Ligand code: TRP
């Protein structure tokens with residue numbers, strides 16, 4: 001039996017952070033061993049919200065490629081490429097736009113919530129409304145069986161299946177129905193206790209230096225009840241503890257007990273965490289430092305990935321056009 005195909009994407013909208021790593025990338029790295037994985041750096045998607053300032057786009061795309069390769073995305077096991085390097089996505093997006101009713105797009109929850117979240121931007125654009133149509137093209141052009149995503153992306157997957165069904169209904173069976181694979185992981189809090197997100201400025205980047213990492217950990221909010229060391233803590237509401245649970249499993253029960261008994265101070269607790277994170281990230285930093293020295297190699301990896309992806313994308317696009325009566 002051929003391996004099932006997995007497709008996922010990530011926007012190059014800033015350096016990747018620990019939340020991305022725990023929430024998605026570690027899962028991608030695991031899936032490479034079992035499935036035919038295709039991973040894209042979704043630069044066109046980033047353009048839908050970042051179109052007004054693209055000066056730094058190239059660097060941002062490259063940074064994400066470095067991040068992905070340094071956390072263990074392995075071009076020998078998967079296909080990694082930049083979305084805009086495979087223009088077939090854009091063409092299929094256009095074809096899908098012909099059959100996608102406007103109300104389907106207007107009712108996608110991320111559409112309204114993003115406009116609300118990014119009030120300072122003009123997102124009343126054609127491209128932004130079509131964001132999930134582009135995502136459907138990303139997924140369907142590879143006939144992906146499975147799409148690992150976070151909870152917020154489920155409506156996009158539902159729309160993808162609806163577009164596939166509508167296409168097949170009009171023109172004949174061309175596209176399969178992709179399944180979403182929800183990544184079940186605890187949400188990593190940011191430095192301030194809210195969800196870790198670039199837009200909150202509360203992230204720890206994978207590529208932060210050891211000094212920055214240390215400073216960020218020491219600045220994290222903790223249980224507000226712990227003003228003095230002698231105050232008893234409630235680890236279950238403390239963001240630092242949430243990290244201990246993920247990155248420092250062995251010591252977690254002890255820290256939990258000592259915090260509740262006012263036997264460990266937050267400074268000591270944070271120092272332990274900073275050390276654990278440093279050890280965890282060290283191999284990633286080393287890999288990244290090597291890749292930074294060899295940019296040509298990274299470019300080659302992305303080019304080879306685009307070529308491989310394009311071979312598949314071309315075939316599907318051809319079928320879609322034929323089915324539609326274009327060729
Ligand atoms: N919309 C996804 C996100 O913001 C990124 C993405 C683009 C994607 N194309 C995709 C995810 C295809 C899964 C499949 O996280």
Ligand code: SF4
Pocket residue numbers: 222223226233234235238239240241259260264265266267269270
């Ligand atoms: Fe949080 Fe650790 Fe302080 Fe307890 S000791 S409140 S777990 S930082």
